[in-house]
Amino acid sequence: METAWPQHIIAQLKAYRIRFLSYVPDAIGEQILRLARQDPFFDILPLAREEEGVGVVAGQYMGGARGALLMPTAGVGNALNALASLAIPYQVPLPMFIGWRGELGEFNAAQVPLGQALPALFAALHIPTFVLRYAPEVPTVVAGALKLAYSAEQPVAVLISTQLAGWKDER
Amino acid sequence: MINRLRATRFIVAQVHDEPIIASLGNPKFDLFAAGDRPQNFYMWNSMGMAASMGLGLAMARPAQKVIVLDGDGALLMNLNALTTAAARAPQNLIHVIWDNRQFALTGGQPTHTAFRADLAQLARGAGFERVVAVDTQEAFEQAFLQAMATPGPWIIVARVDDQQATARPPKSPTYIKHRFMQSLGAYDT
Numbered sequence: 001m002e003t004a005w006p007q008h009i010i011a012q013l014k015a016y017r018i019r020f021l022s023y024v025p026d027a028i029g030e031q032i033l034r035l036a037r038q039d040p041f042f043d044i045l046p047l048a049r050e051e052e053g054v055g056v057v058a059g060q061y062m063g064g065a066r067g068a069l070l071m072p073t074a075g076v077g078n079a080l081n082a083l084a085s086l087a088i089p090y091q092v093p094l095p096m097f098i099g100w101r102g103e104l105g106e107f108n109a110a111q112v113p114l115g116q117a118l119p120a121l122f123a124a125l126h127i128p129t130f131v132l133r134y135a136p137e138v139p140t141v142v143a144g145a146l147k148l149a150y151s152a153e154q155p156v157a158v159l160i161s162t163q164l165a166g167w168k169d170e171r
Numbered sequence: 172m173i174n175r176l177r178a179t180r181f182i183v184a185q186v187h188d189e190p191i192i193a194s195l196g197n198p199k200f201d202l203f204a205a206g207d208r209p210q211n212f213y214m215w216n217s218m219g220m221a222a223s224m225g226l227g228l229a230m231a232r233p234a235q236k237v238i239v240l241d242g243d244g245a246l247l248m249n250l251n252a253l254t255t256a257a258a259r260a261p262q263n264l265i266h267v268i269w270d271n272r273q274f275a276l277t278g279g280q281p282t283h284t285a286f287r288a289d290l291a292q293l294a295r296g297a298g299f300e301r302v303v304a305v306d307t308q309e310a311f312e313q314a315f316l317q318a319m320a321t322p323g324p325w326i327i328v329a330r331v332d333d334q335q336a337t338a339r340p341p342k343s344p345t346y347i348k349h350r351f352m353q354s355l356g357a358y359d360t
Contacts (some may be wrong), residue, residue: 064231
């Protein structure tokens, strides 16, 4: 049976010993969290706002444990200053998995401006950014992004496209 | 009224190898003045993040007390972090909030605690059960000793005077990080 993309992400998180998952929910990230909740390896922290996750993962890392942040596109806007003023200068490996809204198949005009700006925002902060579009590339891209985060001690962004994860039926 | 530097000196005298996360501005200046130690984390910006970083650190190190020194202005910028920490409720977390009712570093503009906001009430509303508000050094010392000796999470809101800190800790973020992680034996290999 074919392994679905969320299972590949779960497998890579475990391979990189990323035990703590902090999140603000979105429909795409939930496809990963649904699996993580069934796996006792993971310790999952719901956040009220994405910016908190930058601080939480920084604290976990400096305490000797690895964490990742799952969030919607809108959350990147909420997290920008914490990324720029904490994760980058203090060199925190911060893997971010972002459900990418405002792109292919978007029904909601209010999702589009930030969604379209996302790659440029990360580029401006020199945060390496990778897009998951096709299922077969998921293990390689995710493993490579995680390896880079810990070797270079920096945030990395993995954008999960609607091409891979599906878009909302709403018109 | 509590003097923040005096109260911080008391904290530093009580701890052994427990990590302390100090928020930007006066909390970290006074932590450095009270006693520089590798287990001190000095936050140079990212206003509001001390609360969240303390939660993450407390999750990663459940066997050890983790102390956060925050300011009223910084916490007001990340109030939702109280609800997240209260939901998780790590027993080893001690969150001290120095409430001087002003943004001291930018000219003393009033924060909302100068008017109607009550951080202890907000912490209780967020779900914290062990919340103490103190306004004398004696009451602060008693609250901090209790927090060190008993399971939390603890919130201590300390009403402090408006004395400005003069000391300045090291400014290199990577130096602060590496020293801190090494002191905790937290190196990721």
